[in-house]
Amino acid sequence: xxxxxxxxxxxxxxxxxxxxxxxxxxxxxxxxxxxxxxxxxxxxxxxxxxxxxxxxxxxxxxxxxxxxxxxxxxxxxxxxxxxxxxxxxxxxxxxxxxxxxxxxxxxxxxxxxxxxxxxxxxxxxxxxxxxxxxxxxxxxxxxxxxxxxxxxxxxxxxxxxxxxxxxxxxxxxxxxxxxxxxxxxxxxxxxxxxxxxxxxxxxxxxxxxxxxxxxxxxxxxxxxxxxxxxxxxxxxxxxxxxxxxxxxxxxxxxxxxxxxxxxxxxxxxxxxxxxxxxxxxxxxxxxxxxxxxxxxxxxxxxxxxxxxxxxxxxxxxxxxxxxxxxxxxxxxxxxxxxxxxxxxxxxxxxxxx
Amino acid sequence: xxxxxxxxxxxxxxxxxxxxxxxxxxxxxxxxxxxxxxxxxxxxxxxxxxxxxxxxxxxxxxxxxxxxxxxxxxxxx
Amino acid sequence: xxxxxxxxxxxxxxxxxxxxxxxxxxxxxxxxxxxxxxxxxxxxxxxxxxxxxxxxxxxxxxxxxxxxxxxxxxxxxxxxxxxxxxxxxxxxxxxxxxxxxxxxxxxxxxxxxxxxxxxxxxxxxxxxxxxxxxxxxxxxxxxxxxxxxxxxxxxxxxxxxxxxxxxxxxxxxxxxxxxxxxxxxxxxxxxxxxxxxxxxxxxxxxxxxxxxxxxxxxxxxxxxxxxxxxxxxxxxxxxxxxxxxxxx
Numbered sequence: 001x002x003x004x005x006x007x008x009x010x011x012x013x014x015x016x017x018x019x020x021x022x023x024x025x026x027x028x029x030x031x032x033x034x035x036x037x038x039x040x041x042x043x044x045x046x047x048x049x050x051x052x053x054x055x056x057x058x059x060x061x062x063x064x065x066x067x068x069x070x071x072x073x074x075x076x077x078x079x080x081x082x083x084x085x086x087x088x089x090x091x092x093x094x095x096x097x098x099x100x101x102x103x104x105x106x107x108x109x110x111x112x113x114x115x116x117x118x119x120x121x122x123x124x125x126x127x128x129x130x131x132x133x134x135x136x137x138x139x140x141x142x143x144x145x146x147x148x149x150x151x152x153x154x155x156x157x158x159x160x161x162x163x164x165x166x167x168x169x170x171x172x173x174x175x176x177x178x179x180x181x182x183x184x185x186x187x188x189x190x191x192x193x194x195x196x197x198x199x200x201x202x203x204x205x206x207x208x209x210x211x212x213x214x215x216x217x218x219x220x221x222x223x224x225x226x227x228x229x230x231x232x233x234x235x236x237x238x239x240x241x242x243x244x245x246x247x248x249x250x251x252x253x254x255x256x257x258x259x260x261x262x263x264x265x266x267x268x269x270x271x272x273x274x275x276x277x278x279x280x281x282x283x284x285x286x287x288x289x290x291x292x293x294x295x296x297x298x299x300x301x302x303x304x305x306x307x308x309x310x311x312x313x314x315x316x317x318x319x320x321x322x323x324x325x326x327x328x329x330x331x332x333x334x335x336x337x338x339x340x341x342x343x344x345x346x347x348x349x350x351x352x353x
Numbered sequence: 354x355x356x357x358x359x360x361x362x363x364x365x366x367x368x369x370x371x372x373x374x375x376x377x378x379x380x381x382x383x384x385x386x387x388x389x390x391x392x393x394x395x396x397x398x399x400x401x402x403x404x405x406x407x408x409x410x411x412x413x414x415x416x417x418x419x420x421x422x423x424x425x426x427x428x429x430x
Numbered sequence: 431x432x433x434x435x436x437x438x439x440x441x442x443x444x445x446x447x448x449x450x451x452x453x454x455x456x457x458x459x460x461x462x463x464x465x466x467x468x469x470x471x472x473x474x475x476x477x478x479x480x481x482x483x484x485x486x487x488x489x490x491x492x493x494x495x496x497x498x499x500x501x502x503x504x505x506x507x508x509x510x511x512x513x514x515x516x517x518x519x520x521x522x523x524x525x526x527x528x529x530x531x532x533x534x535x536x537x538x539x540x541x542x543x544x545x546x547x548x549x550x551x552x553x554x555x556x557x558x559x560x561x562x563x564x565x566x567x568x569x570x571x572x573x574x575x576x577x578x579x580x581x582x583x584x585x586x587x588x589x590x591x592x593x594x595x596x597x598x599x600x601x602x603x604x605x606x607x608x609x610x611x612x613x614x615x616x617x618x619x620x621x622x623x624x625x626x627x628x629x630x631x632x633x634x635x636x637x638x639x640x641x642x643x644x645x646x647x648x649x650x651x652x653x654x655x656x657x658x659x660x661x662x663x664x665x666x667x668x669x670x671x672x673x674x675x676x677x678x
Contacts, residue, residue, distance in 0.1 A: 023512060049511045053504065054537035061501035061534075065508025068495050069475070073508070091498050196493035196509065198516050201472040207487050209496035363434070375451030375651040381611055399450070415611040417435040421448060421455025427435035
């Protein structure tokens with residue numbers, strides 16, 4: 001299929017429609033508004049429904065209703081909007097409803113800025129809502145991968161009856177790159193016989209619910225959820241790594257920041273440095289085991305993020321003291337430059353830090 | 354003189370163990386024949402509603418309309 | 431020998447948790463009866479948000495969603511947009527609809543969402559133990575208005591039916607009560623007409639039911655009915671505020 005040049009936000013819409021998503025409930029917020037705008041134009045043509053809700057809270061609850069009715073459904077927003085959706089996301093996880101949630105991150109906290117950032121890592125991977133739940137969190141680094149993860153994300157959501165979050169940032173949402181829409185790998189998707197579409201007098205009522213007043217029942221429910229999450233950990237980790245068996249310094253970075261790291265690595269290699277990269281694509285389930293492949297001679301791991309240091313915690317968990325872990329971050333929507341990374345790596349090499 | 358309307362006779366049954374003894378049926382029965390049975394305690398620990406003089410029941414369903422727990426069935430004899 | 435009154439198939443056999451004499455039970459029965467009588471029970475999907483009636487997802491004998499506090503109209507919107515041919519209703523309390531969920535109910539009406547809402551107004555937060563609600567009357571005591579609602583502090587209670595009736599998308603708005611058999615019959619008629627507005631695809635419909643809360647008002651079930659009649663009805667006048675214009 002021929003590639004087409006698309007802006008990230010619109011590519012998300014096109015990919016979702018390609019994946020059979022028929023319902024989108026959203027709300028305007030920079031830097032993701034092109035997506036609801038795209039869906040307003042295109043979803044009706046695909047026999048779907050686009051609805052702008054009165055708030056992000058209403059939108060996520062519309063997703064709850066639509067997902068509970070058996071539909072492929074999604075919503076999108078940006079950082080503060082995603083904060084508003086947290087209770088709804090917790091309900092969706094508790095009621096085990098499949099859906100896709102897209103966060104095009106912007107600077108924070110509070111109103112913050114509209115530039116790209118990665119400041120919602122904790123919120124996405126540690127759960128911004130209440131309760132022991134997990135979202136599958138996928139972080140693309142370019143618009144083609146964004147499209148691939150959207151399409152596959154709907155299947156993952158259906159396979160595990162779990163919400164899936166696509167974590168992008170203002171850059172990936174706003175930039176244009178050539179994309180094509182590929183079929184995802186085939187998966188065993190269970191039938192949605194739990195969905196509400198009217199008993200038709202043929203079955204007991206289906207109940208979409210996350211309330212369990214009896215603690216014994218709620219514990220049993222949570223144990224089932226944890227078993228599901230363990231299965232996801234075992235089957236759905238996605239990571240890209242480069243030259244980590246031979247590297248003296250390994251950089252850990254995800255999303256658009258990892259592209260800046262790749263530029264730095266290319267330059268460092270020209271100067272004879274052996275630098276590797278670990279790029280988590282699934283931020284949950286996190287690729288902890290990948291870090292075991294780093295050779296003992298490695299002097300340290302530099303985590304680079306557009307925040308004050310969030311994924312760096314997971315890197316420390318992954319290496320478990322085997323290597324020193326360093327951090328370089330830019331805040332407020334500022335984007336790190338290759339040279340900043342190059343200098344930091346050289347300092348690690350020279351043992352200056 | 355119009356012939357006297359044949360007196361409608363009814364029969365009321367209570368699912369006693371679901372009754373919460375709220376007394377709303379007692380308050381609306383036009384014939385005043387429902388009471389809470391003070392010498393009986395149901396599974397929920399309440400005095401269940403009961404009809405003292407079924408012959409007077411006119412199957413008007415007022416009791417059933419007011420019962421929040423839908424324990425009353427009314428038949429017309 | 432014929433049965434003139436029996437339990438509707440619209441309700442399950444699960445005994446309700448409501449306090450003795452709480453009129454939620456009566457309204458549940460009316461909704462169940464109307465669903466059955468309109469022949470839509472097997473096609474119905476209900477939404478029960480947080481509140482005393484959250485457990486209605488166990489009581490109505492049809493597919494149900496339990497929803498977050500205040501968000502039932504949004505959940506119902508999602509359901510109706512996916513299943514336009516199903517009958518979709520919400521059953522909400524006053525703390526849910528008139529406080530945290532005000533935006534959702536207003537916008538469901540604004541969009542003319544083809545759903546039906548049963549709105550229980552008992553002037554109090556029941557499930558959480560008797561706090562003041564947006565519908566608590568001036569001077570009425572509640573655990574968070576221990577000296578009685580003070581309008582200078584918390585404003586006057588809100589009349590939702592009047593407010594919602596100004597919204598074009600709301601095609602049916604009526605306020606009823608269930609304090610006497612006659613009122614119960616009238617309430618059922620209003621619920622049936624409201625549900626029919628959805629079935630006719632005309633738009634959003636709501637029935638506000640003035641209801642009692644004996645436990646948190648501190649009255650016996652029967653005293654509560656009288657208190658409602660003497661205090662709530664004057665402030666919340668009964669009647670129809672809107673029905674679809676009869677098309678000539």
